Amino acid sequence: MADKQDKPKKSKLKQSEKRAAFWLVAPSILLILIIAIYPVLQSFYFSLFDLRLNDPTKSSVHLSYSINIEEYLNYYPFLVSDLEGEMKQADGTAKNKLATIHENLKQLDSNIREDAGDVYGKVNKMLNNFKTPPADLSLVEITDETAEEFTGTIQHINAQLKALEEKGSLSNPKELTGLASGMTGVIIEPNFIGFSHYANLLQNDRMWASLGNTFVFTIISVFFEFVLGLAVALLINKAFFGRGIIRATVLIPWAIPTAVSAMMWKFLYDGQNGIIAKFFHDIGLIDSMGSLLSTEVGGMFAVILADVWKTTPYIALLLLGGLQIIPKTLYEAAAIDGAGKWKQFITITLPMLKLSILVALLFRTLDAFRVFDLIYVLTGGGPANATETISIYAYQVMFSQLQFGAGSAIAIIVFICVAIISMIFVKLLGSDLLPEGSKK
Secondary structure (H helix, E strand, O other), X not given: OHHHHHHHHHHHHHHHHHHHHHHHHHHHHHHHHHHHHHHHHHHHHHHOEOOOOOOHHHOOXXXXXXXXXXHHHXXXXXXXXXXXXXXXXXXXXXXXXXXXXXXXXXXXXXXXXXXXXXXXXXHHHHHHOOOOOOHHHHEEEOOHHHXXXXXXXXXXXXXXXXXXXHHOOOOOHHHHHHHHHHHHHOEEOOOXXXXXXXXXXXXXXXXXXXXXXXXXHHHHHHHHHHHHHHHHHHHHOOOOOOHHHHHHHHOHHHHOOHHHHHHHHHHHOOXXXXXXXXXXXXXXXXXXXXXXXXXXXXXXXXXXXXXXXXXXXXXXXXXXXXXXXOOHHHHHHHHHOOOOHHHHHHHHHHHHOHXXXXXXXXXXXXXXXXXXXXXXXXXXXXXXXXXXXXXXXXXXXXXXXXXXXXXXXXXXXXXXXXXXXXXXXXXXXXXXXXXXXXXX
């Protein structure tokens, strides 16, 4: 009976512990959602639109047709007034055509007034008082029918006015055709394009080239950083005189800001006075001192070498932490059994260091795949885009070309690649991270 009474108590206690654990973790989950997940979702949303910051009609998200009432009223009254003046001077066929154009414009204005409502009058009143209406007031949504009718009618009016101009039937053709042409830009079309950016990027050779450069840079740099970092970690893990100074010295490259180290290496690679460039030329590694920053292979070699120099201490630091927790008694027992240094390294060090290795490779691979500042400062992605990574390509599209929608799509592609890399490493890490009881 006592056992049966204890079971409900234990069950309630477990549920209480789960609730307490959830409320303890909830702030962290909320913080992750705000800082990490929301920007990704926002970027994905922007990638579905043709956003271009250098085009006023596409500088923001538009799900439906809109009209810029301020711009419309800067053209419409003057166009109507000029048409009325031309109608008084014209005769015959020209007068009839101008009257038809005038009537069509009046009909369009009536439709716009109906869709815009009170905003039309407010903006018109502000313009008459020489005031600038706020942007959110000037932009008004209109129906698809009104927008399509407006666009078609204005195109037809422009064609008719040009025909009249060619016949010499207009007394002031330049002003009239100029006002009519200005009316073509007042309608703002919806810029939702779905997955068109992704479809275009999958067929974009430059995107695939930048992705290839990213993988080449990541694989080669992480490989050499791991090998050298492991060697450095094994060295500074030994007890010797001045070990503390050596450890501090090894970490100096990692402590230098990336932009500063990139500028430093840029001077070292300089084709005129660069010490590293001269050294590589003297030993026959390169044909000329300028090859490092002016050739495709030299450019990639240059950025990889600079990255390996800077981040090898980071790998060494992570691996050193793993080496510190390996019991010394294991090596003593292996030595007694006759195992040499290499045998101890293979059978003890590497297996015991597996988790630290995978964690170090995970962090470094993700960081290398997202590399931007080092290459941007050192080569700018050149020469001829030979060192342009996917992050630099996203920057060029988004901020140099101001194609915010396409840039957001590239950012999502970067996120997907990083997520895939993370899942691969987590899959490898999973069996080591889970406690023994949970593996069953």
